[in-house]
Amino acid sequence: MKRKLPFLSLFVFLTIYTNSYSMHIMEGFLPVKWAVSWFTICIPFWAIGIFRIKKLVGEKMEKKLTLALAGAFIFVLSALKIPSVTGSSSHPTGVGLSAILFGPYVTSILGTIVLIFQAGLLAHGGFTTLGANAFSMAIFGPIVSWVIYKVLERKSKSLAIFLAAALGNLSTYVVTSVQLAVAYPSPDGGIAASLTKFLMIFAVTQIPLAVIEGFLTNIVMNQISEYNIGEGVKV
16 A cells, blocks of 8 residues: 555646646537537447446456546546647547556546536536537547557557557647637638648647657556556447
8 A cells, every 4th residue: 555655646646736627628619500419429438338337346456446536537637727728728638548457438528527617616618518529539530549559559568558548648738629620610711721720729738748749648558557556448
């Protein structure tokens, strides 16, 4: 138990010093039709995720601790902000770790819970944009991370973890760019022009953040393995 304390203390330290002005797509920024549409798309993923978490928490205590750790990792990293395009920001997501350990459905719940807490307590993101933020960060990103990890884990586990976390991060912001582009198409060039603009602006900050997240997720996975904190479940 003592071995776990320095590792868990890192999360407490980072949480205390997290920028309180971080956000995802901010409250009220999306038109109602898009806010409702993205929320509706999330519902099937949430339903399956809730079922799998209920099953998971009835198993070994180690898995519960790992689940809590994965949630804390998402909370801390996704709350760190670098200002980006109007109405949003660039930040790590932290969902790659959970996707690797528990799969995308469980991660959809952990990510959404984090988004709800951030919207209610820290004014990051918002409740009207919860569906959009959840789909990009808690659903699409984890799916990408999980697929990449499963494809590459037998070749090189370290590389698989790195790419899963990094590309899961980047895919989140591709989706966020799409969400902003379809909601606010450019008068000159429409959705394609807006999407190109958002992707180019996000890339400046998001690519370095994705690389950092890839390395950090590898470090955390090594810690989990070394101290035998817990194990994931097959999806």
